[in-house]
Amino acid sequence: MDALLFLFAAMALVALADRWPPLALAAVPMAALAGTTLPDWDMALDLGHRSGLTHGVLPVLLALWSPRWRPVAAGLALGIGLHLSADVFPNGMRGFATVKLPGVGSIGRGGSWAWLAVNAVAALAIGALLLRRMASAGVTLVILIVVAVIGAAYLFVTDGGWPALLVYGGTGWALVRRRGIASS
Secondary structure (H helix, E strand, O other): OOHHHHHHEEEEEEEEOOOHHHHHHHHHHHHHHHHHHHHHHOOOOOOOOOOOOOOOHHHHHHOOOOOHHHHHHHHHHHHHHHHHHHHHOOOOHHHHHHEEEOEEEHHHHHHHHHHHHHHHHHHHHHHHHHHHHOHHHHHHHHHHHHHHHHHHHHHHHHOOHHHHHHHHHHHHHHHHHHHHOOOO
């Protein structure tokens, strides 16, 4: 339920940005909050836990259907990347913890780890690159710091959170250093 509330709040901020453009960027952390729990809506949608439809970048790609929703897509990408990073480190990668694809079923241990890791990194890259295209280097850095605080709080209380925080944070740092996301 929280995911939908944060997602609707982010969408409202984007809608109100017609009158005050900075609200669009305020939507990014709100959508990131939504993204931290949105993948688990697979159970409410009767897709089965760890559905590849929600535990991947598909929700982000759907949010990109219109350029207007890029702030929402950027935040969702960052939040979903955090969620998937934690899912890479389950207590045991079997049964409930494995990724399931429609019409295929479970893709097994190795496939699940690969799916989650690749999609987590892809989500981080998509979110950071979208954000950088929307904002100056300084604003991008501030928003990424806010999302990092959200991520630390989320991963602190989530199974697999500490290893995920190290991997996700390290990947984010490498992306910023390599691509100059917070420079120029």
